Amino acid sequence: MIAGLTKRYGSRTVVDDLSLTVRRGEVYGFLGPNGAGKTTTLRALLGLVRPTSGTALVLGRPAGAASSGVGALIEGPGFYPYLSGRENLRVLARYAGAPAGRVDTVLRTVDLTDRARDRYSTYSLGMKQRLGVASALLKDPELVVLDEPTNGLDPAGISDMRALLRRLSADGHTVLLSSHLLGEVEQVCDRVAVISSGRLVVESSVGELLGLHxxxxxxxxxxxxxxxxxxxxxxxxxxxxxxxxxxxxxxxxxxxxxxxxxxxxxxxxxxxxxAQTLEAVFLEMTGSELVAAGPDPDGPPAQRTGRLSRRGAER
Amino acid sequence: MSTTTETEGTGSGTPEPAGPARGTAEAGRRTEPTGRTAGSLGAMTGAELTKLLRRPATWVLVGLWPALQLVFSTVIPFVSYQRGATFEGLPPEAVLASMLPDQLVLNSLSGLPLFGGALLLTLGALLAGSEYGWGTLKTLLGQGPRRLQVLAAQLLALLVVLAVAVLVSFGLTALASGAIAAGESATADWPTVGRLLRGLGGGLLIAATWGSLGLLLGHALRSTALPIALGLVWVLAVENLIVNVAAPLLGAFDTAQAALPGVNAGSLVAALAGDGATLRTPGVAAIVDGAQAAGVLAGFLVLFTVLTALLLTRRDVV
Structure with missing residues (x-):
């Protein structure tokens, strides 16, 4: 839960009086264009940056003090290039106080067992990203925070990541997922918050948001x-x-x-x-030029209503 | 196999915290979080040691100092002695005497105030600064340790590596001087255990002061190149200029030089070498007495560590 969070760097306000609530057990999408303040908010949530004002409570404790139940991948993976994937995770497991057996478990979860002996510097971007997710899962945390986990992945990688997110959710993890890719959020999230220029534009369930016919x-x-x-x-x-x-x-x-x-x-x-796609809603609300990144090149939002109804039927 | 062996170098052998037994089965049920969980300090230090020992740069830096130490304090004088030449104005007999076991402490540590210090400072700066360049500090902190625990683990691991480097330097020098004494049929007058221990402790104190300065610069500047450059310029150039140029000219510098880390390191080595030792290595000179030098160095060690702790705990990790 975040209440009235504000972060300024000098005179620039990056996050402005932001309040969000993530409920236990849900997949929560945190959506906004590049530079909207998503990563800064997540950093504050983890205690990496100190908010200028406001509070963030994670699992009932102040941010940063509650890392017990939180695993995170923030702004791309950061690992030691000269260590193998497994050694990297072992180092982190010691910091986390996680049992050594978890390393192999999370390597299996992200499907990296085959390459676990190779140096991190030889990994492809997708493998690095997956190792980042593995490190977030080391403590088997109640809340998994993933900051744009599909960045730089190919279509197959994105699809795998979605499947992984659904699996995490099915296993009872709460997932907080930030993204600027709407399709991703639309498909896996229960509720979303849309932010723009550090302000909350809307927070609601995906169904409700799309239901704004x-x-x-x-x-x-x-x-x-x-x-x-x-x-x-x-x-x-x-x-x-x-x-x-x-x-x-x-x-x-x-x-x-x-x-x-x-x-x-x-x-x-x-x-x-x-009916509207999340993308149309998003563009309407943020008024921003969102790059329609992703594997499927989309037409203008207004022409995507057909796709939505198909998706609506799946729901 | 490289991926299955890791060095738990602290010797603490701290086991992983005994959590509730958890099956290795995929998607095992989570246990209720009970406050902050993080590894013990021993486990974190072990992790830092793994990082240091697996890193090629560590071996280069820590290997280079004892190797250079041996070359300059023993190998070059020995070659010169064998040719019967005078060395820096000393007759061959005096050159031989300066390499014998009774000079072990001086010959093992004489490089520390200058080039040894520069190398160990570089190690500290790499250890701290790389974490920012690789984005690994946020990854580490994301696992739940307090920032001060991370710093403590880094410092402890660095101290272990520095202690090993000091021991290696003593070991190499002892082997060489023992061999020279035997080869030249000179008396092998080994230092007493007390002197040896004081030498090891003093060496570690100097090494730790330089290492912690590197750590401070690395954390302060959040990179590796600039801290290393600044550290090297300070150790190798600025202190020398103050001692050799500024101090003789201006009284203020003459007083101030007694507070410089390099000058105190040099004075401590001179004091540990004992009376009557020939001090010929640049940077080694008894400018202040030994006790004062040890005190000032310990003060610097504490100061550098406290400043690092303040920076690390107060700043945002971005």
Whole structure:
């Protein structure tokens, strides 16, 4: 749990009055564009940086004092290049007070047993990243914090990482996952927080966030339709985009809006519900140019509604 | 096999903390966290020793000092003696006398105030500074130890390695001087156990002072290149300039030089060498008396360690 966390470097505020709550047992997505303050927040959570103000509680203890139940991979893996993967983990296991047997267990978990004898400096980026995850699991921690664990992985690596995250969750770990890749978060997380420029934009379940359906209303006169919709929903949920009114509204609001429009003599020529991808929600909320990184090149968000409904069915 | 043997060099043999027995089965159920868990200091020191001993740079630096020590204090004078030449104005007999076992302490330590110190300072700077360059400090701290525990483990492991280096230097010098004494049929007048122990302790004190200065610079500058460069310039150049150029010219420097780590290291070696020893190595000179030198060095050791601790505990790890 993070409450009112603020971190300034000189006059630059990196994290601004941020409050989040991660519940036990969930996979929590921490989403934001590059430079939004994700890593700084996670560092504060681990006690690596001291917040300018605010507090972070981890498993009921102040950040940094509660490392017992926390394993973390923060901003890329950092290991001794001249040691093998296994030796690196052994060094860390001694620092962690973890039983020596854990080293082989976590190597198996991330599928690195075959290369465990090789020097870390000979590892590929994906293997380094996996060793980083292995080190986060050494203590078999209750909370696993992974900062962009799929950075630099190839599609197969990303898919493996997702499977690993699901396995961790199934084993009863709480996972806090930061990412700027929306697909990743959408697929594995229960709840997400979206931050931008160090501020919390929204914190909710993935389902809820995607459930903020968009109602597209084509009507004449447009101004009056917008005014009526605004009266019903409030100004923050209504916008006029390209000759149509876009309203953040679910199906339950559609009939009510339609009736109000018709009663006001507005000609409604179209009224349709659009589901959104997290990416569209994200772009709307942060207003940022998010790089659609990842293995699958995506079209503009608005054209991805079909993909979402497929995913919705899986859920 | 390289991956199955590790050196638990502290001799403490500290076992891993006895946690609840845990099956090695994949995805074993977690136990409830009971506060901070981290390894014991012994285990952490063992981890630091593993890191040091597996690192080629450690062997280069720690091997180089005793080797150079032997070359300059014994090998070169011996070659010169065998040719019957005078060495730095000394007649051959005096050169022989300076290599015999009764000069063991001086000949084992004379490099420490200068080049030995520079090498050991480099070791400390590498030990601390690399952690920042490789991003391993955050990885270490992520495993749960307190920052002071990390520093204590680093310092203890460094002390173990430095102690071994001092012992190796004594061992090599003893072998060489014993062989020379036997070969030249000279009297092998070995130092008493007390003198030997004082020599080892004094050597370790000097080595630890330089090592801890390296550790401080490495943590302060969070890198390796700059701390090493600054440390070398200080040890090899600045102190020499103060002693040989500034002190004779200005009274203030004449007083100040008595507080320099290198000067005190040189004075301690001179004191440990005993009366009547020929002090010919640069940096070795009795500028202050032995007890004062030991006190000042111990003070520096504490000061450097406290400053490192303050920096490490107060700064953000980014």
């Amino acid at each position: 968009r109602l597209v209303i084509e009507a004449e006169p447009l101004d009056e339709a917008a005014a009526i919709t605004t009266r019903l929903l409030g100004p923050e949920r209504v916008s006029v985009v390209g000759g149509a009114v876009h309203a953040q509204a679910g199906p339950e609001d559609a009939a009510r809006i339609n009736r109000a429009l018709v009663l006001a003599d507005v000609e409604v020529s179209g009224l349709r519900q659009e």
